[in-house]
Amino acid sequence: MDNRLGEMEVFVQVARTGSFAAAARALRQTPSAVSRAVARIEARVGTRLIVRTTRSLRLTQEGETYLLRAGDVLAEVDAIEGSLDRGSAEPSGILRVNASVPFGMHVLVPMLPAYLADFPRITIDLTLTDEVVDLVEARADIAIRIGPLRDTRLRAKRLGSSRMVVVASPGYLAEHGSPDHPAELERHRCLNFSFRRSLDSWPFRVDGAVVQRPITGNFYGNSGEIVRIMAIGDGGIARLARFHVGADLASGRLEPLLESFNPGDAEDIHALYAGSERLSPRLRSMLDFLGERMTVEG
Structure with a gap:
């Protein structure tokens, strides 16, 4: 009997757990049955999807593509069955979320108790990191990213x-003085980032033009x-x-500096996910919740 959908679910579980044994436990199958299911898929598509070692496994480029498309198919099946019986379509299962440390701590985590109260059958598996990670490799259902989008x-x-x-603290400004012009930053200690997209300059609007001022x-820190x-x-x-330090500014722990030279640049915040027009109920519930609850502007 052809059971491609079941084998597809096995593959997705292997990719998300990173282990044949873990996938077998989750699916209540034997590791050998899981391995055979993946082998049948690879035989049909004619290429290797998973590279196995004695300690770990990783997806090939073809495996990553298969995982994305398989997720679409399984979500479509969930949506079809849910449309026939709305009572059975209550969001449930594990939802893996990846976000930056600042956004997670200051925006997302404070909202999660309300989300879990609304959707008690969902289990959140949250990872916070400031590293730029691949959504597929991180085995996340949804990732919240700050700044330009790169993964098309x-x-x-x-x-x-x-x-x-x-920004700076009142204590620092009392000891070192407050800069009145971006040029004065050269005599101050400026805190910078160590990850790849950081720059040793900050933009300011001076005499009507935006210029980069070396700092x-x-x-150097690897986390905001x-x-x-x-x-x-x-x-x-x-x-x-500003979403990161809004509470600090309101409490006086930090003070804004050089606001008359602020170029007004802002970073967009997006929720990224792999999916089709019909999403799984649990993924749709999180996207709708974030869209309704978030007020991060300005």
């Missing part, structure tokens, strides 16, 4: 945008949250998204 394989839902702001400092904590601890001047 994925669909995106815009959630809002957040303006950048230069100097003795601290680390840079924020350093700034609160009198460690220097930082440039962060």
Whole structure:
């Protein structure tokens, strides 16, 4: 009997768990049955989808493509069956979410109790990281990204945008003074990022034109949250998204600087996911929830 849909579900489970044994436990099958199902798929498509080692496995490029398309097919099946019986379409299962540390801690996590109260049959598996990760490799159902979109394989839902702001603590400014012009930053300790997209300059609007002002400092962090904590601890001047430091500005832990020179640049916030027009109920529930609850603008 042809059971391609069942084998497809096996493959998706293997890719998401990263293990034949873990997939077998989740599906209540034997590891050998899981291995045979994947082997049958590879035989049909005529190429290897998974590279196995003694300790781990990884998807080939063809495997990543198959995973995305398989997710579409399984979501379509869920949507079809759910449309026939809305009572059985209540969102359920594990929803794997990936987000940056600042967004996760300051925006997403505070909203999750309300989400789980609305959808008690869903289990959230949340990973926070400031590294730019591949959605497929991270085995995430949805990833929230700040800034330009790079992965054209994925669909995106815009959630809002957040303006950048230069900030420092009252303690730092009391000791080192407050800069009145971007040129004065050269004598200040500026806090920067160590990941790939960081730059050793910040944009400012000077005499009607946006210019890049070089910055100097003795601290680099691989997380926006680390840079924020350093700034609160009198460690220097930082440039962060307003959603990240909004509570600190309101409480006086941080003060905005050089606002008359702020170029007004903002970073868009998107939810990225792999899927078709018909999404699984659990993925749709999260996208709708974020769209309704998020007010990150300005």
